[in-house]
Amino acid sequence: MLSTDPNDPLQWPNWKKTMILIIVSLYSFLSNSALLGPSVYIGIFAETFKISPVIASGLISYPNICYGVGTLITVPAYLKFGRRPVMILSLVVYLAGLIGCGCSTSYGSLMACRLIHALASGVCEALPVQLVNDIFFLHERGNKLGYYTVCLCWGSTGPLYAGYMLAGGYSWRLFFYVETAFAGLLLILAFLFVEETTYKRNSPDGPAIPNPNGEKRVFGHDELDGKSSEEQVERVVEVETMVPPRRTFVQTLKPWSGINKDENFFLTMGRSFSYFLVPAVLWVVATYGIYIGLGALVFNYTFPSIIVAPPYNWKQENAGLIALGNVIGYGLAVPLVWTSDRLAAYLTKRNGGIREAEMRLGVLIPAAFIAPAGLIVYGYTAQNQLHWIGYFAGVAMTDWGSYFFFTFTLAYAVDSYNANVSEMLIAMCIGKQMISFAFGIYVLEWVIESGYVTIIAGVFCGVLFANNAFVFLFMWKGKSIRKWMAGTWLARWHRGTIKQVMAH
Template sequence: MSPNTSAGSKQHLAHSHAHEEDIPGTVNLNAAEGDDTGYGQALFPVPAEDPNDPLQWSNFKKTMILIICSFYSFLANAALIGPSPYIDLWAEEFDISPTKASELISYPNLAFGFGSLIFVPLYLKIGRRPVMLISLIIFCAGIIGASQCTTYGGLMAARVIHGFGSCVCEALPVQLVNDIFFLHERGERIGYYTVCLCLGTFASLPAGYILAGGYGWRLFFYVEFAFGAALLVLAFLFVEETSYDRKSAILMSMPATESEKASEVMGSQVLAEISETRIPPRKSFAKTLSLWGRVDNDVPFFTMMARSFTYFLVPQALWVIASFGINIGLLALAYSYTFPILITSPPYNWTVINSGLFAIAAVVGYALAVPFTSSSDRLAAYFTKRNNGIREAEMRLGVMLPAMLIGPAGIILYGVVAEKSLHWVLYFVGGALSYFAAYFYFSFTLAYAVDSYHSNTSEMLIAMNLGKQYVLPNIALILPL
């Protein structure tokens, strides 16, 4: 039964008796009579009997939030990586070396990664909605500033500002998925976010064609600003505060739950009327537009920054961080460095402009992987059923086995083609295989990490963002050797 179906004019509120076991990531999903289910299993987290609980929101509301935050990830990553074709142009315009000009790409990326140390504790402290809006405002300000800069220092400052402002777009979408979707939906929803995140890294292709079309590099930032401003309006209208004190709400509803024991005496109709009076009304649309989030005075802002580093000592979190970093390094750096050199040399002799067409391999690889976005959820549900309704976080990882074979096969094929100077189509085949496998790593290892550390998701996300920014640059240093 869907948690958002309606009976007449009244919203159906989802019910569940699922509960977490003593070991983090282990959940009892056995459904009791009257429970709403997903894949035949009770819903988790257990929603409060309150239409304002984000888990009780309509599918339209949840989907709009997911679309907005996912597109923000696309836009922010496009702004970071997209201008890479302009390095030589900036070197000439600002009278600096190409190495110096490349810092206009690297330093904004560092600001993007390390800014999560501030923004993630901040959205836990004052709420998701205000931080999302503040982030978008800073991003748009930095982007429009970059479009007007006439000096290297000014452009660097504007680039660092929009990189820092948008840093939350990698952590916040995962947090929002954690806030508004049930356990059996997370793998698929994180998969959709991952698609947008990955596609943002290919913005350098249209950025290059902007130059080929006779337009200046500023047009790229104008386009980014237009989309950013539109996204800010959509976020203001649809991204309601998702931080919710579910434990307190469930405790407040406990008397109503306990009163069910008196149903035999009072009668079901009278009991239903009593329960209904305890359910608060849904917030009006005007109230959802409030700029204030849910302030949590119990969040230790600075302690959380320090505590996030402890996740580098947790094997599961370290594995996810390394998986992300290595795949990003291999795909974004190894292929980006080697393919233009190989394809513009004999026997291929392609033009430099056409060397960017390798992005087609990524698009094909990700497109072939998208139909599998729900595969980890389905596999975990199957194993949960076999395990008498007890769910383990590791149950979704079986879908990784094909990717663990296909990914290395793609890299080996790419290397053999480069060594033997085989047909150029095989470069794209090898790349597509690698990107196909990378999608599984990006999506399902992240879903696994969220399942394992549901109560400390934000601290884990800080560690993941910092780790990716560390692993990726180190691969970049190793490659030239």
């Protein structure tokens, strides 16, 4: 049912939707850059606090875990208490954590403040996807998720800015002061423009919530009925109702929202872990974890130590230049963000107007091969101390592929199980941060013991290619897997415990 209520987020003007998307995307960029930027300071932290580089790297690795684990609290909170209050509160705590980092005088205090701002800002790993789902229609989500994803990915360029702040003669604290200033500005913008997007849509016959672009899939329900959200013919049902007035600007500034009594805070937390048993979601978790581990940790940990040593002998402040590989890789991928929606639309038309979630996956095939090839280039360049351009080429190739997998595997999962998006996002955020942590925590020791070719061009490349190859399995059997899952105990449990479809 397409509501005529002007307070329905789907009916908001485009400038309003775009502003919200920009703000949450910038939050993702800033939080990710704050998380990863200090990776170029590992050597400086080790010297300042009299610790080993491996221990110093924990200032990035452990906050990286908190960045995902924090969603276990923040996501049920925004379902229970509203998107707006949770986002504002997270920005306040994020800001406080950054201030604490800039004022820290010991390893322990710096670690504590890093954990605080990572826990708080981790909500932007899930909330932007939820907001896109709240305010945009199905056929718009691919593009909108793409814009958010590139901001999240470009957050990994934080080491570039952090490195060059050293060139100004200031200490590592300047990076946190600059992040604090931008976080304060973002808090003001969020307070003014990010209106509460939670909205309950009721049909004339009851609480079912149909979508103008197809009925929502409650996990396992529609498959058992022989239907899927992609298999519905697009329909719009206009219902004549009393149309309330649009909330005034002052009313939208209210920093709190109503409590959703239909949402069980702890059940939401518990049910999210069940998504690790759903093949499509597990694939997204592995995809994000592997690519984040490579791009955010492996490259950022190894390049600074390589490039300041012979035969390169770069200055410490130039160690963050590896982020240019991120910029190039993602920059070449962004103009192609439309390909997934376009391919899905073309295949839908050929399929008699029936949409399948798997129809967008074909665009991942080139990236499935190019990204692992980038690891081979990087590993051999490091092992044999080849020209420095090899590092940038390897990173750019891997990040070019990662952009497609970040954006379109997530869109595929949301298309497949779009009624339970928030719980699915909790599983994704926790799982991917754990996997990425495993990639980065001992990588410096591994490459010293076994070499860059063995670890990066061999082990990591093999793991990445095996993960990417699952695109062929889901293109071939994705729909069958969903139907099989619909008959399991897991699907029955979800059908028996879900009270409200939170997505439209």
